[in-house]
Amino acid sequence: MESDLLLDVKDLRTCFHIAEGTVHAVNGVSFSLRNGETLGLVGESGCGKSVTMLSLLRLIAIPPGEIVSGEAIFEGRDLLRMSDAEIEHIRGNKIGMVFQDPMTSLNPVLTIGHQLCEPLRIHLGMDAQRARRRAVQLLEMVGIPDAEHRLSDYPHQFSGGMRQRVMIAMALAAEPSLLIADEPTTALDVTIQAQIVELVQHLRAQMNMAVIWITHDLGVVAEIAERILVMYAGFIVEEAMVDDLYEDSRHPYTRALLAALPRVDRRRDQRLRSIPGAPPNLLAAPKGCPFAARCELAFDRCQVEMPPLRTVATAHQSACWIDLATGKKW
Amino acid sequence: MDANPDLKMNNQPLVQVRNLKKYFPIRQGLIIEREVGSVKAVDGISFDIYPGETLGLVGESGCGKTTAGRTILGLYPPTAGSVSIAGIHVERADKAELQLLRRKAQMIFQDPYASLNPRWTVSAIIGEPLHVHKLLPDEASRKERVRDLMVKVGLSPRLINRFPHEFSGGQRQRIGVARALASNPAFIVCDEPISALDVSIQAQVVNLLEDLQDELGLTYLFIAHDLSMVRHICDRVAVMYLGVIMELADRNELYEAPLHPYTTALLSAVPIPDPKKDRARQRIILAGDVPSPINPPPGCRFHPRCPIARRHCSQVVPEWRQVSPGHWVACHEV
Numbered sequence: 001m002e003s004d005l006l007l008d009v010k011d012l013r014t015c016f017h018i019a020e021g022t023v024h025a026v027n028g029v030s031f032s033l034r035n036g037e038t039l040g041l042v043g044e045s046g047c048g049k050s051v052t053m054l055s056l057l058r059l060i061a062i063p064p065g066e067i068v069s070g071e072a073i074f075e076g077r078d079l080l081r082m083s084d085a086e087i088e089h090i091r092g093n094k095i096g097m098v099f100q101d102p103m104t105s106l107n108p109v110l111t112i113g114h115q116l117c118e119p120l121r122i123h124l125g126m127d128a129q130r131a132r133r134r135a136v137q138l139l140e141m142v143g144i145p146d147a148e149h150r151l152s153d154y155p156h157q158f159s160g161g162m163r164q165r166v167m168i169a170m171a172l173a174a175e176p177s178l179l180i181a182d183e184p185t186t187a188l189d190v191t192i193q194a195q196i197v198e199l200v201q202h203l204r205a206q207m208n209m210a211v212i213w214i215t216h217d218l219g220v221v222a223e224i225a226e227r228i229l230v231m232y233a234g235f236i237v238e239e240a241m242v243d244d245l246y247e248d249s250r251h252p253y254t255r256a257l258l259a260a261l262p263r264v265d266r267r268r269d270q271r272l273r274s275i276p277g278a279p280p281n282l283l284a285a286p287k288g289c290p291f292a293a294r295c296e297l298a299f300d301r302c303q304v305e306m307p308p309l310r311t312v313a314t315a316h317q318s319a320c321w322i323d324l325a326t327g328k329k330w
Numbered sequence: 331m332d333a334n335p336d337l338k339m340n341n342q343p344l345v346q347v348r349n350l351k352k353y354f355p356i357r358q359g360l361i362i363e364r365e366v367g368s369v370k371a372v373d374g375i376s377f378d379i380y381p382g383e384t385l386g387l388v389g390e391s392g393c394g395k396t397t398a399g400r401t402i403l404g405l406y407p408p409t410a411g412s413v414s415i416a417g418i419h420v421e422r423a424d425k426a427e428l429q430l431l432r433r434k435a436q437m438i439f440q441d442p443y444a445s446l447n448p449r450w451t452v453s454a455i456i457g458e459p460l461h462v463h464k465l466l467p468d469e470a471s472r473k474e475r476v477r478d479l480m481v482k483v484g485l486s487p488r489l490i491n492r493f494p495h496e497f498s499g500g501q502r503q504r505i506g507v508a509r510a511l512a513s514n515p516a517f518i519v520c521d522e523p524i525s526a527l528d529v530s531i532q533a534q535v536v537n538l539l540e541d542l543q544d545e546l547g548l549t550y551l552f553i554a555h556d557l558s559m560v561r562h563i564c565d566r567v568a569v570m571y572l573g574v575i576m577e578l579a580d581r582n583e584l585y586e587a588p589l590h591p592y593t594t595a596l597l598s599a600v601p602i603p604d605p606k607k608d609r610a611r612q613r614i615i616l617a618g619d620v621p622s623p624i625n626p627p628p629g630c631r632f633h634p635r636c637p638i639a640r641r642h643c644s645q646v647v648p649e650w651r652q653v654s655p656g657h658w659v660a661c662h663e664v
Contacts, residue, residue: 044528044530162619189390189391189555189620190390190557191390191595191599191615193599194598194613194615195615195616197601216529218603219558219601219602219603222602222603222605223601242605243605246604246606247606257530261529261603262561262562263561263602263603263604264557264558264561264597265607267582268561268562271537271540272536274530274536274537275533276534278531279528294530
């Protein structure tokens with residue numbers, strides 16, 4: 001299994017120093033990813049899921065950001081310690097990225113062809129003609145009809161779903177071994193979301209690439225991910241294979257989130273079980289379990305000591321002082 | 331005038347919408363503007379809303395659901411058709427009627443950041459309808475009413491002099507709800523009231539809206555794109571596509587036995603937080619995008635993307651008809 005490891009992140013901590021104090025955005029995140037695996041990273045806004053990925057790619061502005069500690073071994077080398085030139089090379093070639101808003105991530109005054117060809121020329125050293133041929137190929141691969149002609153179109157001439165396809169084409173240009181997709185379907189309608197999910201699944205299988213899919217939507221990630229990490233207030237609170245997470249979650253936050261979701265496939269039987277309160281303010285240094293204030297099961301230890309992630313079943317980890325399978329305290 | 335919580339259905343509708351159209355003109359030319367076309371945002375919709383019920387209006391972005399909500403409240407003058415709310419005809423209301431309408435019909439907006447004036451205190455925001463409609467004689471009684479409203483929506487009245495930026499998204503949405511309630515409305519258009527909020531906060535706001543409905547006998551038009559939440563909160567659901575309603579039925583009938591191919595495709599695209607069930611499910615992935623509402627396709631608007639479309643679908647507009655009690659659909663093939 002060891003040789004199969006693509007990415008191994010250990011104890012990543014990221015802070016932002018702002019006028020009001022220090023925002024503890026990521027508080028010791030560890031996880032790994034195998035070649036070809038699809039990992040879902042789920043959490044609500046401000047839980048640190050995007051900052052985790054931006055830290056790995058070294059796309060955090062420093063200052064105000066600071067990567068306080070951690071290592072991220074990707075194909076045998078630490079992303080957090082390599083030179084700027086090296087990480088830039090990795091970002092273009094080995095790790096592709098797709099972001100939430102396909103309008104703001106494309107330059108509105110340059111044609112799609114220009115934007116697609118540029119990385120091909122810079123990162124892969126292609127000449128103009130070859131880059132253009134490859135760009136057409138890429139657009140066809142992501143299902144854009146009439147690709148040859150559409151190269152000279154500007155981003156505003158594409159619909160939201162089509163722009164996201166262009167973004168995926170750009171991310172996949174160098175056939176990366178890892179695709180990081182940060183809320184790639186959040187701005188899209190459900191019928192278009194279904195198209196994009198299907199496209200990514202198809203391309204993933206075809207190129208044997210690993211995918212990290214970041215989202216707040218527990219529905220989408222159930223569909224696409226093999227394994228899921230649940231984040232809350234900068235911590236990973238649960239990690240499990242997809243079926244286990246939905247059928248037998250072992251963390252009170254995950255359970256509460258699933259219970260708060262209405263279901264399109266079920267008749268209403270009762271009121272929604274809302275989670276009281278709001279996520280904690282990250283300006284205060286973390287003390288105790290961040291979910292304790294909203295947790296039905298919390299007891300005194302939860303207020304003062306953060307529970308470590310511990311294995312609760314095969315390939316299933318949870319950070320809670322209570323073993324939810326037995327109800328016993330650790 | 332206030333809707334009575336005991337009156338449900340089989341009653342006179344509170345809101346009647348008939349063949350409502352709203353076109354936005356497209357103008358060209360710098361000095362001499364001329365109309366070169368129009369965006370047919372809402373193109374002939376009809377339905378009733380009964381006292382005390384929640385009618386869901388769902389559809390993808392650009393289908394005209396928000397325009398429909400605003401036109402119903404008279405915020406946009408309709409291009410054609412009629413709307414009556416509690417007996418007042420919105421499109422030909424005089425000044426006095428319009429003022430009464432503004433009191434009895436309110437709106438809750440999607441974006442809790444943009445819909446509250448950042449320079450106003452909570453007291454001024456929630457108290458504004460009381461002030462505008464001269465509902466209470468003096469400042470002291472207005473403040474008292476604002477405090478009551480804050481308690482009603484689950485905000486501490488101690489925060490009455492705070493500004494919107496001091497609140498979280500969920501709390502701001504509560505301020506918006508309190509403002510909508512201030513004038514004792516009977517009917518509230520909720521335009522995507524929870525889509526800007528996190529899952530754990532969404533449930534709080536939805537439960538609040540339900541409690542207020544039970545307590546005050548409110549009638550809601552709930553505009554949303556989240557089909558799961560709509561199934562939970564709405565009694566009946568209307569599905570919109572490109573300016574027209576494709577299907578309308580009781581919620582369980584619509585979700586369990588949809589008739590229109592668009593409804594079927596839309597429902598099958600909604601992800602379910604249950605991986606095993608999700609894998610076993612048959613999905614219909616619609617090809618292409620929603621066409622432009624400037625030149626909508628002739629015949630049935632859905633025909634270019636419809637998996638069962640036949641020749642006449644592209645020529646003849648399907649009739650909006652009732653196929654079983656309370657189940658309406660516009661499709662040739664049903």
